[in-house]
Amino acid sequence: MSWLRALKATSRSGLTVERRPLEPAIAARGALGLALVVGFSLALFGPAVAASSAFGAFQAAIATFQRSWRPRPTLALASGASLAVSTFLGYLTGAHEVLFLALLLSWTFLSGLAWAAGPTAGIIASSNVAIMLVTVTLPTSVATAAGHAAVIFAGGVVQAALVVLLPVRRWGAQRDALADALAAEADYARRLRHDPVAPFEPVPLMTARSAAAVTPRQARRRPAELHGARGLAERIRPVLASLADPAVGVPEEGPQRDRVRELLAAAGALLDAAAHAIRHGEPVVLPPPAVAALRTPDTGAILSGPSRRAAHRLAALLGDVVETADPRTETSPGEAPAPPPDKATTGAAGATTTPAVAGATTTPAPTTTPAPPAPSAARPPARASRTRPPLVRLVPIVVANMRAELRPDSPILRHAVRVSVVTAAGYLLGAVLPFGHGYWAPMASVMVMRPDFSQTYARSVARFGGTLVGVALATAVVQWAHPGTYLLAALAVLSAFGMYLLIRTGYAAGQVCVSAYVVFLLGMDGAGVTQTVRDRVLLTLVGGLLAMLAYAVYPAWETPRLRGRLADWLAAVGRYAAVVTARYADPVGPVCPDVREAVLDTRAARVAWQEALERATHEPVRHRGLSHAAAEQAEHALAEFGRVAMLMEAHLPERGAPPVPAAATLAESLHRSTERGAKQVRERKEPQWDDLRETVTAWSADPPDHFLLHKGAVLLLDALDEVAVALTDSRHAR
Incomplete structure (x- = not known):
């Protein structure tokens, strides 16, 4: 791909607004935490402290939106604490240009290496650097640096407390991950009806496995229906493929193939029912036609050999999935539900009775003479839940990962070098240019830069476009309406709510709200009110161009x-x-x-x-x-x-x-x-x-x-x- 085509593609990607389900309740909770912090700080300490505390609450709420399986309060506290440390060090060195530049270089380099611990750590670390550039410009003294850091951390504490006190869909992310895995299996079963060698993308199963790793505290509170179903879904996939594939199963046409298609359709329906129950925490509602298809005694008469064994194993596994997914089933944490005594009872014609069948409100199948049981599909022995180390124990692991990236061919190391050099260059350039408030340039650079080319360039374009719109709107409001301090605080909270609401729709849409938020927040104390739209947008453009140029000069091509x-x-x-x-x-x-x-x-x-x-x-x-x-x-x-x-x-x-x-x-x-x-x-x-x-x-x-x-x-x-x-x-x- 030529440079021109690459720039066009990344520009379109950056300005794209995706249609994603919005989460107004979670967005309102984050905005409420921000409003409480800003209002309390304004009333007691004044606009300068309010601006500092607002950035802490704002960033802590953003951390709770990241795609991480850790508890949301933990993410909020970690974000608030790390931002408080960053800002405190920035305050201590802010009066000394050389010391602050050295801190900026080292801190930004570490934030680049933080991507070795995953996207969530990288995003939080990058945001800390960006906010540090803004907060240290607020009127303050070194003597009050600790106080500002404390109120920033308090913002994180407030957001964490609200997550606990005002929960919105507990275990929602884990439920969605497991339900998506089962739904992917259901879709796979339906596609196999028409394409016996259809491919299967394992990403939903990998995501569900990642979501299943819990901290010791989470393991004691996890709902019973989130136990076991993922492992069963893993075992169902090869059985589905084996039943459908003509190389090891039944011919491509004929009565056997018709029967296999019925079983695959029934499997898809039951897996969808289990996915719906897990997603919403409701009892499993079984579709009667699917239950009837699994209970019919024709399976043993039509199928034989490997295909018959696969059909029996599929029926037993589906029964286990339905039993596990039903929240009415009592299960101890970390332990799979025990199968009922009559599970997998096989009739003479090969019919199998499973918990899926036993729990359905359908007419019972005719009783048949018992025959030797089908191949066992019982669950494996119960194993302990996958564990996720607490944050304290995670520190040496993260440090080891960062040290492992200190090699010349590491994309993470190249990103750390790029982002630290560009941020320092943007800071110096912003200080030299006659615009004032030069932090807009390095702030733009550190927020758009990512370890790969496409994200860096797409975010640079989105940042410029979003800043152009957001700053123009916010500056127009400030200069024409001349709102007071409390009205500016309310406008900042409203902008933050818009950002939380649109955070998953694309970077450009969220950036409009973020830019307006910064303008309103700094306007509470008169900081930056005189800076024009042109100055802010040009500095943002400078920061984005520096980021794009750095990747072109020092790339990490895949x-x-x-x-x-x-x-x-x-x-x-x-x-x-x-x-x-x-x-x-x-x-x-x-x-x-x-x-x-x-x-x-x-x-x-x-x-x-x-x-x-x-x-x-x-x-x-x-x-x-x-x-x-x-x-x-x-x-x-x-x-x-x-x-x-x-x-x-x-x-x-x-x-x-x-x-x-x-x-x-x-x-x-x-x-x-x-x-x-x-x-x-x-x-x-x-x-x-x-x-x-x-x-x-x-x-x-x-x-x-x-x-x-x-x-x-x-x-x-x-x-x-x-x-x-x-x-x-x-x-x-x-």
């Missing part, structure tokens, strides 16, 4: 790293396939910790590749080692490789089943081939799969005695060959 990301995914998915295959030689049942860890590593590598590819798409550079067509073809091939491994996982033998010795050979050849191939991809060589090819060729005359193992090995090799073709074509096209 495009040259695409091959490395692809190699990481290849190695991860290869380990996943090898671990799954090894379990055929050493059966331990369908619940295997090593398989689970391999799945998580594969998902993380796949998402890292997709995010890198998305960022590279908007970068104005061209990578000669991997074309867009080759990247797309290689991605499709590796996704197919992972899907075949998932099908093999769906049919893992039960504990105590006869082992398949040939599987150990296949697992070893898979591991060696993919590890060597990943190294060759990084070195821009054509990958070879000699070990796996030799194993598959040797099996052509004497295949292993297993319905899936030989077929799966052939499909895995075909997918790897497609990867090699994609990368070879890319090399020849250079």
Whole structure:
């Protein structure tokens, strides 16, 4: 992509206003906390202290809107405390130009490294630097620096207290994450009805897993319906794929396929019902047609072999999901609900009775003669909840992550260097320019800069556009209406409410409100009232241009790293396939910790590749080692490789089943081939799969005695060959 096209794309992205559900109750709560702090400070201490405390409450409320799974009061307190420290140090050094510049450089550098701890930490740290630039310009003395810092922290305390006293949809983010995962499974089941090899994006499951990690305090209070359903959804996905895929299931047409489509439709309906119940904290309302489809005795008469086992396992897992999702089920924290005694009772024709069926208000199915039970789909042993360390214990982890980024090829380190140099340059330039209140330039720089190109440029354009509108409106109100101190405070609170309300709709929309908020707030004490719209907008433009120029001069392009990301995914998915295959030689049942860890590593590598590819798409550079067509073809091939491994996982033998010795050979050849191939991809060589090819060729005359193992090995090799073709074509096209 050329620079001109990249600038056009990022400009459109930055000025886009997205249609997102608004949260007026949460926005009103944040504005209420700000109003309480500002009103109390005005009445007791005056406008200068009120402005300081307002910034603390304002930033603490923004912290509660971040996409973090930590308790919202904790985020508010952490934001208030960190801003208080930043402002206190700024006050102490503000009178000494050299000391303040040194503090600004070091503090901004650390805020850039804070992105190593995640977006929430990076955003809070960047905001602290920006607000410090504003607050230290307020009339004050060093003697009152501690007082200003205290009232800033008090603003965070007030916002945290309001979150506790005025809760809005407790556990709402965790409920949404789990419900989204179940809804994604439901959509996957419906798509499999029409496309038996439909892809599945694992992001909702990864998000749900992240949301399931709780602090010890959260673990004692978490609702029962948020336990267990995510793990069951993870186990349902390979069963759905196995039931639908013609390679290991039923033919593409005929009575068996029709029956599979009925089961998939029923699974989608039940998963949607469970998702709705979890999202709203309501009892599960089961759709009678879906329950009837699962209870019919025709399954055993129509399906046979692997497809019949998959149907039975699916019915039992769906029953577990519905039982877990129902808030009426009493469950101890960290413990999965115990299955009822009659769960998974199978009739002679293969019908299965599950909790989903037992809880439905439908006519009971005809009683059938008992038969041997279907393959067990019981839950794994109860495990403790995933834990998230408290903030105090998180400090050494964050420090270790930041130290790990201190390497020349780290995008985080490059971002830290860029943002610190640009902020210092903007501060000096703002002091030299004859506009006054030069902090608008460095404040704009530090707020728009991000570790990647597209966000930095998009936010720069959005910041300029939003500032132009917001400052113009607010300045016009101040200069024409001449509002008093309390009216300015009310206008600042109203602007903050608008920002909280529009925070998820796009950076440009929120920036209009933020710019007006700053103008009204500083106008309470007369600071900046005489500064014109032109001065503020030009300084913002200077800050944005400095940020954009810095990325062009000292970039951290994602495009040259695409091959490395692809190699990481290849190695991860290869380990996943090898671990799954090894379990055929050493059966331990369908619940295997090593398989689970391999799945998580594969998902993380796949998402890292997709995010890198998305960022590279908007970068104005061209990578000669991997074309867009080759990247797309290689991605499709590796996704197919992972899907075949998932099908093999769906049919893992039960504990105590006869082992398949040939599987150990296949697992070893898979591991060696993919590890060597990943190294060759990084070195821009054509990958070879000699070990796996030799194993598959040797099996052509004497295949292993297993319905899936030989077929799966052939499909895995075909997918790897497609990867090699994609990368070879890319090399020849250079």
